[in-house]
Amino acid sequence: MQLVLEKRAERSGTIALVSPLIAIGLTIVTMVILFAILGKNPLLALHAYFIAPLTDGYSLQEIAVKATPLVMIAIGLSLCYLANAWNIGAEGQFLIGAVAGSWIAVKTQGTDAGAWVLPAMLILAASAGALYALIPAICKVKFGASEILTSLMLVYVADLFLDYLVRGPWRDPHGFNFPTTAEFDPVATVPLLIEGGRLHLGSIIALLVVAAAVILLGRTIKGFEIRVVGAAPRAARFGGFNADQLIILTFAVSGALAGLAGIIEVAGPVGHLQPGISPGYGFTAIIVAFLGRLNPLGILIAGLFLALTFIGGEQAQIAMKIPLDVTKVFQGILLFYVLACDSLILYRFKLVFPNRQVTRGAG
Amino acid sequence: MQAHQRMLDPTPNGQNSGESPLLRTIGLTKRYGDFLANDSIDIDIWPREIHALLGENGAGKSTLVKAIYGLIQPSAGEIRWQGQRIVLSGPSEARSRGIGMVFQHFSLFDNLTVAENVALGLDGKESFKDMSARLEQVSKTYGLPLDPKREVWQLSVGERQRIEIVRALMQDPKFLILDEPTAVLTPQEADQLFIVLERLKAEGRAILYISHKLEEVKRLCDTATILRGGRKVETCNPRLETAASLARMMVGGEVKEVKAASGRKTTLPRLVVNDLSLAPAEAHGVRLEHISFELKGGEILGIAGVAGNGQDELFAALSGERLSKDPGTVVIEGIAAGHLSITQRRKLGAAFVPEERLGHGTAPRMKLSENALLTGHAASGMVRRGFIDTAATLKTVDRATETFDVRKAKRDPEAASLSGGNLQKFIVGREILRNPAVLVVSQPTWGVDAGAAAVIRQALLDLATAGAAVLVTSQDLDELAEIADRIAVMFHGKLSAPLAASEASREKLGLLMGGSSLEPKEVAHAAGA
Numbered sequence A: 001m002q003l004v005l006e007k008r009a010e011r012s013g014t015i016a017l018v019s020p021l022i023a024i025g026l027t028i029v030t031m032v033i034l035f036a037i038l039g040k041n042p043l044l045a046l047h048a049y050f051i052a053p054l055t056d057g058y059s060l061q062e063i064a065v066k067a068t069p070l071v072m073i074a075i076g077l078s079l080c081y082l083a084n085a086w087n088i089g090a091e092g093q094f095l096i097g098a099v100a101g102s103w104i105a106v107k108t109q110g111t112d113a114g115a116w117v118l119p120a121m122l123i124l125a126a127s128a129g130a131l132y133a134l135i136p137a138i139c140k141v142k143f144g145a146s147e148i149l150t151s152l153m154l155v156y157v158a159d160l161f162l163d164y165l166v167r168g169p170w171r172d173p174h175g176f177n178f179p180t181t182a183e184f185d186p187v188a189t190v191p192l193l194i195e196g197g198r199l200h201l202g203s204i205i206a207l208l209v210v211a212a213a214v215i216l217l218g219r220t221i222k223g224f225e226i227r228v229v230g231a232a233p234r235a236a237r238f239g240g241f242n243a244d245q246l247i248i249l250t251f252a253v254s255g256a257l258a259g260l261a262g263i264i265e266v267a268g269p270v271g272h273l274q275p276g277i278s279p280g281y282g283f284t285a286i287i288v289a290f291l292g293r294l295n296p297l298g299i300l301i302a303g304l305f306l307a308l309t310f311i312g313g314e315q316a317q318i319a320m321k322i323p324l325d326v327t328k329v330f331q332g333i334l335l336f337y338v339l340a341c342d343s344l345i346l347y348r349f350k351l352v353f354p355n356r357q358v359t360r361g362a363g
Numbered sequence B: 001m002q003a004h005q006r007m008l009d010p011t012p013n014g015q016n017s018g019e020s021p022l023l024r025t026i027g028l029t030k031r032y033g034d035f036l037a038n039d040s041i042d043i044d045i046w047p048r049e050i051h052a053l054l055g056e057n058g059a060g061k062s063t064l065v066k067a068i069y070g071l072i073q074p075s076a077g078e079i080r081w082q083g084q085r086i087v088l089s090g091p092s093e094a095r096s097r098g099i100g101m102v103f104q105h106f107s108l109f110d111n112l113t114v115a116e117n118v119a120l121g122l123d124g125k126e127s128f129k130d131m132s133a134r135l136e137q138v139s140k141t142y143g144l145p146l147d148p149k150r151e152v153w154q155l156s157v158g159e160r161q162r163i164e165i166v167r168a169l170m171q172d173p174k175f176l177i178l179d180e181p182t183a184v185l186t187p188q189e190a191d192q193l194f195i196v197l198e199r200l201k202a203e204g205r206a207i208l209y210i211s212h213k214l215e216e217v218k219r220l221c222d223t224a225t226i227l228r229g230g231r232k233v234e235t236c237n238p239r240l241e242t243a244a245s246l247a248r249m250m251v252g253g254e255v256k257e258v259k260a261a262s263g264r265k266t267t268l269p270r271l272v273v274n275d276l277s278l279a280p281a282e283a284h285g286v287r288l289e290h291i292s293f294e295l296k297g298g299e300i301l302g303i304a305g306v307a308g309n310g311q312d313e314l315f316a317a318l319s320g321e322r323l324s325k326d327p328g329t330v331v332i333e334g335i336a337a338g339h340l341s342i343t344q345r346r347k348l349g350a351a352f353v354p355e356e357r358l359g360h361g362t363a364p365r366m367k368l369s370e371n372a373l374l375t376g377h378a379a380s381g382m383v384r385r386g387f388i389d390t391a392a393t394l395k396t397v398d399r400a401t402e403t404f405d406v407r408k409a410k411r412d413p414e415a416a417s418l419s420g421g422n423l424q425k426f427i428v429g430r431e432i433l434r435n436p437a438v439l440v441v442s443q444p445t446w447g448v449d450a451g452a453a454a455v456i457r458q459a460l461l462d463l464a465t466a467g468a469a470v471l472v473t474s475q476d477l478d479e480l481a482e483i484a485d486r487i488a489v490m491f492h493g494k495l496s497a498p499l500a501a502s503e504a505s506r507e508k509l510g511l512l513m514g515g516s517s518l519e520p521k522e523v524a525h526a527a528g529a
């Protein structure tokens, strides 16, 4: 007996919508087993993960704050993935954006620089993210280097570069030797939406990015180009669309969005540059992009859902001493199931019995 | 052999007393939404029979055989295999029962070798080496030469089809379905195929054969079932019918004749190719060598030739999918365009119809309106300041549907859901509706039924009458004879001097297609090259 994947003749529309939900369901089942193995009450753990964060205003704001970078990065990644360009290095672009934007904040620290500081930081961060993403894109187009590997490796370069800066040249002299810059000036900080709350302007920017992506993909020729190049490369070439240019463009856009997310995180919720500003947003955003079916609105929902797991993970750690890393396990399992369920859209499982082989041999 | 045929003439069925049909469908129905692609079809297939399945584009032929092959589930009705009712869970079950199929559109992986493709299509557990050996043996037994180690993208359409046939034969099927196998073959290749089919029949197998070429059906098939609008209208002996009477049954009326407007005037050259030479982009591609011709407005130039002699490369060079360093090699509307992209060439007034409709001419999983945009975005007012005018794209779909009688289940379906011939009508219509100054078209009526082929050919003639320059590449010499003013032949990347259609006899074209030249001078040249 043999299990094979067989291509479906007709694409199953229902499964395309239901598949992420199945994936979430399977993930939760797996988590229950995992909690049980860890000796925790699965029901309480699930409550801490998924229900508790939704019950108080502070956590709700915190979910939006966490979802902001996830959604922004994932929108950019979805453009890449739709165009068949595999940017895995959003984490690095996020960090480089954070560093580039912080440069202005650090240099203007304590001066009487005016309201131009924050906009300049955002622009510089986006540009830096874009340029950083262009490295793998250009290597791909010019030399055929795998963008998956190069973009991933550049994450570590960015990480160490940030580390060097905050331990060396940019370290806060009054910071008791902690590897961090000084707290940014108010002009270099993303304004809050609610006085004394957590929600900040970045969430609005993220929503604008989602809206822009909806329009781009649904209504513009560029968006059409992105979809055709990914879906039918030869037809795209016949249509006059250049796949190489599109790799460059989508990498640049996704790098810019990741860089923007980076500076918004640093100049917003964090308030200064330090190592560990990202709990892996750039990687989690990959899950967000696929869970959201590479669709902007889907990504918005998926981003909020994954943000929930971050907050839920923290609460579960506080309330039940469940290690924070379980959140990462959760996210990994989720990605696995999402991809597995997606295969079911195009393929179906089938058992093949080998005795047929014998019949054929005889006949 | 003759005796067999007469003895096994399956109509009426009573004559097969003692034997039962190998396969029969009873009331087989397939519904897509409220569209009936197959409406309660009864068909009997007997062993040792070549059974033709005829019908217009969209009549439901492919749908019926896909249901028999387990690729789609019928909405109602049943399938009986050797007298027993079966419900197929998928193609691999069909294969394991002895049903094989060769598809209308190939399902091969371009960058895998012949042997790898065959291995992927088989469900057996034999080792790759055994499989390769068996592949070679089957291909030799049936006279279908194949090099197992070549990659598919290097192969001509005819060779690709051979892979599909050999792959099906390796399963040793009792019943083989061929969906329009000869649509893309040269007459010689088709003749070879018929020998194979006769042989399979003599071995006691049954064959279901879909084709739009009625003469060949009359020659080859013992029985014919005719579908119209998803329903079975008749089962008959095609040898007792004429091509015209078969066509009448398919259409339910008379088929129009193509007529060229008399006194078509030629004007200025609109497409000129000057000494175009191009190294192949791919390792086993064909090198284009010193191709030159001039095409005036109002004129149709036909390019004949066996597939794989550089027609694809020429198409790519003319369309701008491949650029040439020297701008002067391709001149469109008096403008050197060799270095211009396909979009820029479209803006100059050129339009292109490639041979392969799914994946090249259209994005299969996208809607027709999006596929209208695919080639229309350059110069058809479908895009304003970067934004798509959806209404304009839908209008193109509607106009193509109306003008070319494209039959489909809804207003704007995915391209892949159209029947082969209807998709072809859409693609040709999409380009012709742009009123191009120059139209370059490959295999315009590949897989299109007689009625629709007439419509397309008429449209090409009308376009030329309206002053456009039309370049038609086709393997169908009758088609070229019908519409072309001049015919040139492509062989090993070279293009012969065009012959006036009146002088281009089959014999002359046949010689050129085989690589011989008409004049001794050219023979010497070829020998030197």
Ligand SMILES: Nc1ncnc2c1ncn2[C@@H]1O[C@H](COP(=O)(O)OP(=O)(O)OP(=O)(O)O)[C@@H](O)[C@H]1O
Binding pocket: A010, B032, B035, B037, B055, B056, B057, B058, B059, B060, B061, B062, B063, B064, B104, B407, B408, B409, B413, B417, B418, B419, B420, B421, B422, B447, B449
């Ligand atoms: N997946 C699908 N969804 C909706 N409609 C479909 C689908 N597949 C086929 N159809 C419709 O069913 C009809 C019959 O299609 P089919 O492919 O069987 O035609 P055909 O007889 O093989 O034509 P051709 O000679 O052009 O290949 C067509 O009108 C087609 O649009």
Ligand SMILES: [Mg+2]
Binding pocket: B061, B062, B063, B104, B179, B419, B420, B421
């Ligand atoms: Mg068909």
